[in-house]
Amino acid sequence: MTIGLTHYLVLAAVLFGIGSIGVLVRRNAIVVFMCIELMLNAVNLTFIAFSRFRGTMDGHVIAFFVMAVAAAEAAVGLAIILHLFRTRKSLNVDEANLMRH
Amino acid sequence: MEITFQASDLWGILPALILIAFASVAALMEVFARPDQSRGFIAGFGAIGSLVALAVSIWQWTGIEGAYQVPLFGKMLVMDAFSTFFNGIFAVGALLACLLGGRYLREHKADFGEYTALVLFAAAGMGLMVQSRDLVVMFVNLEIMSIPIYVLSGFVRKNRRGAESALKYFLMGSVASAVLLYGVAFLYGMTGSTDLVAMREAFDADKALGTSLLVKVGMVFLLGGLAFKVALAPFHLWTPDVYDGAPTPVTAFMAAGVKAAGFAVMVRVFAVTFGFDALEFGADGKGWVGLFYALAVATMFAGNLAAIPQVNVKRMLAYSSIAHAGYLLVGIITGAFGDLGSATSAATAIGGNSAVLYYLLTYAFSTFLVLAAISLFGKDGEEFVHISDFAGFGFKRPFVALALTLGLLSLAGIPPLGGFFAKFYLFREAMALQKPEMVWLTLLAIVNSMIALYYYLRVIVFLYMKEPTREVPAFESKGAVAVMIVALAAVLLLGLFPDGYVEMARRSVESLALR
């Protein structure tokens, strides 16, 4: 048995699934954010697996761009989380409920 | 080694380049200006930048003849009438947001030049997103648009709801981006390209490809990501909190700009690549149609029914914006029945999609009109947007109240305002298909428009017929008045003399045809 495209796709799908479940069940904003990063990396893996499978370089280049975008998102996200923590002294996303009337 | 870059490609993205240049300078102006100086001049600078970008877009438009498309940067981006049309809308959106922001931020003690920089960056991202022909470039530009808006929605630091709205928008928006990208990854894997035209060629060459599982999953994910950005049910739950918590000028910019950009990408994706003909999901592409019907009906009802009990006017407008997304989806469905490349059904595609463009144009101006008036209510990080806060206001500030009234009536679709003609055009194109299910969908949309009348009119009743219960701070702002005059003129023009603008929308959609 050789490791083929399917294995990578399944691995990526599992990672993506773990990430999305984490987003849904975890309550700490930082952990939610880490789960989102996990999802993005699962996407990267998918791109690179397909790229290898098709014998083109496109997927590799795309992965670089996704990494850059993820970094920009991380910077802004952490800043927003820090700002919320300063006003709220909590990172629990369930406690961000000022607008629930 | 082949380099497909020419200096002339820069001309194609000139509006975005101008916006980025002005945004960078605005950010530097903020840090090099004296700390005690008012930042109004930076907002003015941003407004000039938007005007220049608008002028360039108009200039590009006049150079466009017939259906034409210029690929730029090795087919990563294109310049066509469609993108130029939207570049114009985004430049106007940035202009109005800058005009509205200056005074508002001073009143709310958040007078920072970064506002201007972020608005311009987001507008540049929107423009490039619509110009993208490659789905990955589209994704990168989606982020260039989204990231500034995450920040902008929490811009007023004194407002605790702002921080919350920023966090919610950021977390959910990032999930949506990841989902969208995962969809793109699958489509790339199955077709071997992220270029929309190449993807379409792959689908045409191999009919079985459209029915494969990964393509279906990829399409659903791509659609899900876009549906989040334009707030289609069931991906709309963030909208009320974010629209309510964000500073009002930002809310207007989001409602006008992000929604237009999201729908523009949907038009490009569904008109160019994934029309119902190209993808066979179930028999005759019926599965896709069913999915879209469900989305449209769910979105219209979710928006309108939730808007009725709202007493917070900004929340009400957020739900109403969801309902408008539902009407717009009716246009997308109509357009997706046709195929721009075919001789028989091109008219359908052009009709449905150009109705979407016209609707987005009027919706942008109507929202700016309403939210410019509402942005005046508030002070020091607190916005007064409870419906009773507007009581008796109609006689205190007649012009502002008139602008608010006309804006709401335009959103409701009352003749002779722009909103009426946009709805009329959209529904007429949907009916022209002569499919029983489209007739039903249109009837549901009309019923929904009538429901919507109730909550729009209720605000007007409070404006003119109720006694005020408490003293509400409302500041004067020349910028907001300018925004209201521009938006009012546009809404009236779009309602009274629609022909020229309809022609513009049609030419824009025609330019999408494959070449």
Added chain:
Amino acid sequence: MHEQYVTLATLAVVAVVLGGLILILNRILGPQKWTKSKLDTFETGNEPEGDARHRFSIRFYLVAILFILFDIEAVFLFPWAVVYREYIGAGLGLFMFMEMLVFVTILGLGLAYVWRKGALEWD
């Protein structure tokens, strides 16, 4: 087809059994005298200082955020540097250099903003 996995599985079994056996024997046979210095946290031979879970200054986060942003740009610089020689050979050296110059200029603008904003000051 699966033969290579037999070797792998054998190795895994042997590793687990042997490792477990040694640990168990050590537990049963070895002398156990715990002293304070044996139980202390190992910090590369230095005296451990304070609790590892103390709070960091918020400034670290700001620096970390800025670091991520400027650090990730190396991702784009590196491939460019790798293929730059080929571009010179193709007569596109100046063009590619200008491309990178634009990129670095935009980064420079960002740095100027951050610097003037005072985000790089420690206090």
